[in-house]
Amino acid sequence: MNGYRDLRVALLGCGSVGAQVARLIIENGDELAARIGARLTLAGIAVRDLESKRDVELPRDLFTTDAERLVQGADIVIELMGGIEPARGLILQALQGGADVVTANKALIAAHGPELAAAAEQVGAQLSYEAAVAGAIPIIRPLRESLAGDHITRVMGIVNGSTNYILDRMDRFGDSADDAMRVASELGFLEADPTLDVEGYDAAQKATILASIAFHTNVPVDAVHREGITTVTADQIEAAKHAGYVVKLLAIAERLTAADGTDGVSARVYPALIGRDHPLAAVHGGKNAVFVEAEAAGELMFYGAGAGGSETASAVLGDVVSAARRHVVGGPGISGSRHAELPILSVGEVSTAYQIMLEVRDQPGVLAAIAGTLAEHGVSAASVEQPVSHQADGRARLVIGTHRAREADLAATVDALRGSDVVLEVTSVLRLEGEA
Ligand SMILES: NC(=O)c1ccc[n+]([C@@H]2O[C@H](COP(=O)([O-])OP(=O)(O)OC[C@H]3O[C@@H](n4cnc5c(N)ncnc54)[C@H](O)[C@@H]3O)[C@@H](O)[C@H]2O)c1
């Protein structure tokens, strides 16, 4: 197609996502040119090893091991190498040279987002990372642009596919935690270091990014309260099911008012109960979804593939097209706004309902003693159940559902229950999210 100017695109990394991005740029070149009004010309692909076997057949003359040189003179740089360095240095080099940058690197954006955004703003370049959170699902752009005129109150996401796969197997097929983890590992769903998934680090990186954008505030990753799924038991999943809930690993970013009246932001990742009729309960297998609540828009749900080479490449290409259009029309790129600078509140300020499971002495007066302990700490019981299936040898199980309580009050209640003569063991404490 004639008449279009060329935009020089440098691709850094040619793994699962990078190879698919290269394929789409080459295969869809004419149509992309028509949509953009300029042609994306792949100037080169930086790789570690020129001879490596690739998922996709690509022209070999595009490959180079000299990433720094490739970045020079590029209009758009796509970073899909992962990791902190050299990705960070190359992105800074690209931005300082005036290029727009597209990345899928959640670890880098979570750790160095403000530094990279400042470098982009300094030269009016655009830094975008739609693929860094929930893969193919459009969520960064909706939060940053589509909802820019609204007030977001809460963002609650299933943003880690492998842990959702594990919890879903436990819920639907009655797998033990170990069995579900083994299947997820065999299917290649887990990161090379599975701790990143199962201890919630990956979800915490995504929570940082979501909270920062939703609330126009820099929310550092170490301010995210993080609990993984390694403590979740088949017993908890069964009790949740019985009570009409499902256990999901949730990344939550929320506007909160603390007990002292401070308005702030809470960012947290933990396994929590949600009602089986909540839209997030229908997110099965390795899928992701983000549930957004905003003052004017109400409830919105974004659902789809959170990972996968071609799926993630779709989000990357969306950002590339947006950057390319900016080159055509001119003007500065959309920047990450941080003007609100809200304080980050501790998890102790969060208020949710809870489900507490206890092993107690099966004797008269136990219920009254436990009700007394709850009341002393200002926690009110909404339901108490004593399942006959868990009664033996003078022991009984109690499953207590509470009304909403502050996390700090609930923690004090649980400590007091642990110290109580009638309680043999506190076997489970799970938060209940997604209720009005
Ligand atoms: N795979 C997914 O489904 C997915 C989803 C969302 C986000 N991401 C993110 O996308 C990025 C890429 O992920 P991926 O799955 O394609 O990883 P990958 O490991 O398949 O690919 C990364 C590639 O970059 C190359 N590389 C690393 N350092 C390099 C260097 N210094 N110079 C040249 N090449 C280098 C590696 O050799 C590898 O081929 C990561 O930041 C990841 O977190 C991936």
Ligand SMILES: N[C@@H](CCO)C(=O)O
């Ligand atoms: N390990 C991540 C990959 C996508 O970021 C997941 O399980 O969702």
Ligand code: NA
């Ligand atoms: Na996304």
